[in-house]
Amino acid sequence: GENVEQHPSTLSVQEGDSAVIKCTYSDSASNYFPWYKQELGKRPQLIIDIRSNVGEKKDQRIAVTLNKTAKHFSLHITETQPEDSAVYFCAASDGYGNKLVFGAGTILRVKS
Amino acid sequence: NAGVTQTPKFRVLKTGQSMTLLCAQDMNHEYMYWYRQDPGMGLRLIHYSVGEGTTAKGEVPDGYNVSRLKKQNFLLGLESAAPSQTSVYFCASSGVRGKNIQYFGAGDFGAGTRLSVL
Numbered sequence: 001g002e003n004v005e006q007h008p009s010t011l012s013v014q015e016g017d018s019a020v021i022k023c024t025y026s027d028s029a030s031n032y033f034p035w036y037k038q039e040l041g042k043r044p045q046l047i048i049d050i051r052s053n054v055g056e057k058k059d060q061r062i063a064v065t066l067n068k069t070a071k072h073f074s075l076h077i078t079e080t081q082p083e084d085s086a087v088y089f090c091a092a093s094d095g096y097g098n099k100l101v102f103g104a105g106t107i108l109r110v111k112s
Numbered sequence: 113n114a115g116v117t118q119t120p121k122f123r124v125l126k127t128g129q130s131m132t133l134l135c136a137q138d139m140n141h142e143y144m145y146w147y148r149q150d151p152g153m154g155l156r157l158i159h160y161s162v163g164e165g166t167t168a169k170g171e172v173p174d175g176y177n178v179s180r181l182k183k184q185n186f187l188l189g190l191e192s193a194a195p196s197q198t199s200v201y202f203c204a205s206s207g208v209r210g211k212n213i214q215y216f217g218a219g220d221f222g223a224g225t226r227l228s229v230l
Binding site: 006009042043044045046089098099100101102103104105 | 162171
């Protein structure tokens with residue numbers, strides 16, 4: 001079945017710097033890759049997603065890139081702000097498109 | 113729309129007790145999921161359903177049962193709770209639109225149920 005690995009597990013950046021979180025997946029049939037942000041004690045919230053027919057997608061300060069050949073995708077956050085501090089999860093759909101498999105998460109700390 | 117609603121929000125059980133967690137969605141979504149979240153382990157899928165009357169096992173199904181008798185509801189049961197089932201449980205739903213392209217909306221997770229088994 002699908003396996004998703006996420007790195008790093010923790011990431012500290014200075015306010016205004018960029019942050020990059022990387023994920024790899026194993027199932028070449030995966031075609032949907034969302035990213036979720038989870039603040040302490042809250043539910044995961046979808047922040048951006050990408051489908052396999054697109055290489056890059058951007059939404060204001062966040063962007064996601066996908067390399068299908070290498071089977072990895074990344075989240076890029078520019079001009080980080082303290083409110084970006086949270087746990088970020090990547091996910092990949094299984095080959096049937098029925099469910100998501102999540103990475104273990106990255107704790108992002110933005111220091112002001 | 114209320115989105116995805118989970119009840120209860122908190123629960124404390126003694127080992128061996130049983131309980132049912134209820135998930136309800138009002139978005140007419142086909143797919144529903146139960147996850148558990150433990151520190152440092154992300155979200156792990158317990159069971160899921162691709163439509164009314166259907167259920168399937170996820171990554172960690174042992175000790176849990178589910179039912180999807182109505183499209184809008186997905187129930188998670190613990191028949192004999194164990195301390196290892198102490199966790200935060202999230203329900204989620206997703207829909208299908210156009211040529212069976214599944215989509216996951218921004219509000220597709222419930223608020224979570226914090227369960228402690230003593």
